[in-house]
Amino acid sequence: MDERNQSTITEFLLLGFGNLHNFKILVFTLFLIVHIMALTANILVIVLVGVTQSLHSPMYFFLSQLSLSEILFTGNIVPNLLWLILVGEGRVSVVRCLAQFYFLSVPTVDQCLLLVAMSFDRHVAICRPLHYPTIMTITHQLQIVTSCWLLGFILALLVYIFLNRLIFCGPNTINHFYCDIAPLLRLSCSSTSTVELVTTVVAFPVLLSPFVLIIVTYISIIRTILRIPSSTGRHKAFSTCSSHLIVVCVYYGTLSSIYIFPSRDNSINLNKGLSVLYTLVTPLFNPLIYSLRNQEIRGAIFKYIQSLTVWKPMKI
Structure with missing residues (x-):
């Protein structure tokens, strides 16, 4: 049939999690609490990095940008997720659905590239410590972060255009709680080969290349650490990298489970569960890992809370 003679639909039906029956309020409350905790934790990281002099370093600057991208990502998906839990299902226009996909793609690309930047920062700090101040200058930090965000907007726009x-x-039914590319391609009645090709080309510099670069970087870092004669020095070097490495493993683990190894039609619920982990738990997990395993951030948190709670007498 000629595609031009087919009537186009103007909205999609998001099924969400279906009818949760008596568990609706419980699930809504749990997800809302996790979302608020994730927002609070990421905002706290941004504030602490901004106001604490001891955290004015490249590693924490990149971490604050990672928290910013997490806030933008969850803010695009979670409110709609909470609404779908309450109402069961919801309708969204095609224009709004495609826009949601674009604005979740931008921070996703940015996060992948920022993780590479953070691994590069650790590599320079450990493998080339004498050159660290001249390589990781404020100008270079801003250039790296700007490049990450620009590539996020450009690469996401490229896929969005096609x-x-x-x-x-x-049909117009999406068995998910947000507009992702896989269900959109399945619902299209026109050829999707070009979009799939563009997505594959874009995925290489976004997913595969950053992951390979991080692995290569950490191989070099580990080799350098093992050559450190002092056990205390080795422990300190490992501790500065372990938080970032844990975040990389969790982030790429969930991301690859959803996009690189997507679940089949008979395990849609598994895909939804992984997506909940990716959109709700991971944004909370990242700042917690850094704050719990990093003494500088823990100290900054205690000092910041103390500064807010210390009573100051009113001047007359």
Whole structure:
């Protein structure tokens, strides 16, 4: 049938988690608490890095940018997720659905690239400590962060442009709680080969290349650490990298489970569960890992809380 003669649909039906029956309020409350905790933790990281002099270093600057991207990512998905839990299902226009995909793609790309920047920072600090102040200058930090965000906007826009050319003529049901590229491609009644090719080309510098670079970087870091004669020095060097390495493993583990090794149609609920982990738990997990395993951030948190709670007498 000629695609031009098919009637296009104007909205999609998001099924969310279906009817949760008596567990609706419980699930809503749990997800809301986790979302508030994630927002609070990431905002706290940004504030602490901004106001604490001891945290004015490249590693914490990149961490604050990672927290910012987490806030933008969850803010695009979680409010709609909470609404779907209460109402069961919801309708969203095609334009809004594609826009949601774009604005979740931007911070996703940015996070992948920021993780590479953070591993590069650790590599320079451990493998080339004498050159660290001249390499990781404020100018270079701003250039790296700006490049990460620009690539996020550009690469996401590239996929969005081709995705926006698809024709949707029914069915219009998305068995998910947000608009992702896989269900959109399945619902298209026009050829998706170009979009799939562009997505594959974009995924290489976004997913595969950063992961390979991080692995190569940490191989070099570990080799350098093992050559440190002092056990105390080795422990300190490992501790500065362990938090970032844990975050990388969790982030790429959930991301690859959803996009690189997607679940089949008979395990949609598993895919939804992984997506909840990716959109709700991971944004909370990242700042917690850094704060619990990093003495400087723990100290900054205690000092910041103390500064807010210390009573100051009113001057007359």
